[in-house]
Amino acid sequence: MVNLIQIKTFRNLTIVKLKKKIIWLQKLKKNNVLSKNTFEKFILSKKTTIRLLELFYTHLTKVQSVCIPYQICGFDILGSARTGSGKTIAFLIPIIEFFYTIQWNLKNGISALIITPTRELSLQNYYVLKDLLKYHSFSHGVVMGGANKKTEIEKLEKETTILVATPGRLLDHLKTTKNLKFQNLQFLIIDEADRCLEIGFEEEIVAIVKLLPKKRQTVLFSATQTRNIQSLSRISFQKTPVLLEIKENTREKIIENIDQGFVICKPEDKLVFLLTLIKKNRRKKIITFFNSCNEVKFFSALFRVIGLNVLELHGAKKQFKRTSTFFKFCKTKESILFCTDIAARGLDIPAVDWILQFNPPLEPKEYIHRIGRTGRGIHGKGWALLFLYPSEIAFLKFLKKNNINVKEFIFKKKKFSLLKQRISRFIEKNFYLKKLSKLAMKSFLNSYMNYRLKNIFDFRKININLVSESFGLNSIS
Structure with a gap:
């Protein structure tokens, strides 16, 4: 049982914390750090304002300063803004303020x-x-998919x-719950x-929109404006939306905050080079x-056996x-995450030091999204390294x-032959790892044939036997 003294102590601590944040805001005002481009320009409820202060949200991003007024006024919005520009706050605040x-x-x-x-998003x-x-x-x-549906129904x-x-x-619930x-x-x-459409959700979204009431406010955000987005917008909007294209010189900011590099790596050395690099930066x-x-x-399995605590994130993993x-990865200050492009967009993961691209992205535009996981924030700094074959x-x-x-990026040349032999022998003796390596090799070859830039990523130019060594295999048999 929680007694009255504990409740009073908790309330007093909360008041002290809030007073500190108010004093902090007043100092910013006195020093003219706060400009007109703050959340103060909107007449928000005290509950929302206090919470924004507690979360240290003061200055508006460009997308917030442009979109919030239009949404508060009830306009339908078709917006284009990059990942990490503050869209989530931009569309949530008007919703909360309306209901309140x-x-x-x-x-x-x-x-x-x-x-x-x-x-994840x-x-x-x-x-x-x-x-x-x-x-x-x-x-x-x-x-969301993968979660317990019965539990979701109870909450709904x-x-x-x-x-x-x-x-x-969502479509499943609309049809069956x-x-x-x-x-x-x-x-x-x-x-x-745009990401919803890329990963094959176009039919589901169209079906959802048809099942929803027509009298509503609709806000659609995407990083790019494509033909598919335009066709989706025609179905989604009941009236002509306000077009808001937020340009923030994304590439310039990324280049400014991230030290981008590449390394030309022979196929047979790729695995041991990755291992050496990660060990140095563990x-x-x-x-x-x-x-x-x-x-x-x-x-992930191989590196964990070697002794590195690697986390893995991909679509085949249970929810x-x-x-x-x-x-877990968000909370840690030092950790290693191996993932697919499922983690390339939208996710705000704090304090990432290195982005390694073991394979160049299948879609060239994903390069920007991948490296955008580091160097985030005003004072963010990060490094990105792209692995390339000589043919790429x-x-x-x-x-x-x-x-x-x-x-x-120049790295000291090392003789990898001994380490390669040790890894390949180890995989050969481990039935589970050998099975995983063969499946990985097969998936790599399949994905290589799906590159859009066929003139650069030409399947005929790679030596499959040498590539197999980057999966710890002596041969592809």
């Missing part, structure tokens, strides 16, 4: 719906929402006001819409990107493990044409 201002009845059912492409948006709602009484929830039946969801699971109240829906937000926070789930599985891995060097010219200059 008109004293929304909590029994009205699901009144705001936020659709996101991946489970759904969780991230949900926890930002949860943080902002600390002093508000609106119920909130998240539904308890009058959820704001719901975050992935498209597939009884007593779902959507008739009072006020807001439909589709976040990272006290750093590192994300390594691969192009397939099987590659992530194999290299509860994906969730725990994501938050033309990819650097492609990047240069897109105003991305990557310099060569």
Whole structure:
């Protein structure tokens, strides 16, 4: 039981913390650090304002200063803004303020719906929402593939006001879950819409939109405006939306904050070079990107056996493990994450030191999204390293044409032959690792044939026998 003294102590501590944050804000004002471009310019409720101060949100990002007024005024919005520009806060604050201002009845059912492409991004948006709602009484929830559906149904039946969801699971609930109240829906937000379409959710989103009430405010955000986005917008919007294209010189900021490099690596040396590099930087926070789930599985298992505590994140992993891995990596100051492009977009992972791209991305534009996981924040600094085969060097010219200059990182040349032999012998004796390495090799070859830039990533130019050595195999048999 919690006694009255404990409750008083807790309240006093909370007041002291809040006073400190108010004094901090006043100092910023006196020193003219706060400009007009702060959340003060919007007349927000005290509950929201206090929470923003506690979370140290003061200055508005460009997308927030542009989009919040339009959304508060009730306009439909078709917005284009880069990942990490502050979109989540931009669309959540108007929703919270609307429900608070008109004293929304909590029994009205699901009144705001936020659709996101991946489970990790759904969780991230949900926890930002949860943080902002600390002093508000609106119920909130998240539904996504891989989670327990029965548990989700129980929560949905308890009058959820704001719901975050992935498209597939949401459509499933709309079609099968009884007593779902959507008739009072006020807001439909589709976040990272271009990513939703890329990973095959177009049919699900179209079906969802058709099942929802037509009288609502719709906000659709994407990093790029494509033909598919335009066709989706025609279905989603009931009236002509306000077009807001937020340009923030993304590439210049990325180049400014991130030291980008490449290394030309022979196929047979790639595995041992990665191992050597990670061992040297094991006290750093590192994300390594691969192009397939099987590659992530194999290299994670191998590095763990060698003695490196590697976390893995990919689409074939069960949801509860994906969730725990994501938050575990976010909280640690030094850790190693092996992942697919599932972690390339939207996720705000703090203090990442190194981005390693063991394989160049299948889609060239994913290069920017991958390296964008580091160097985040005003004072953020990070390093990015791209592994290339000698036959892939033309990819650097492609990047240069897109105003991305990557310099060569020079590493001391070492003789890897002894280490390669030890690894290959070890894999040969371990049935489980050998099976994983063969599957990884097969997935790599399949993905290599799916590169869009066929003139650069030419399957005929790679030596398969040498490539097999980067998977610890002596041959491809």
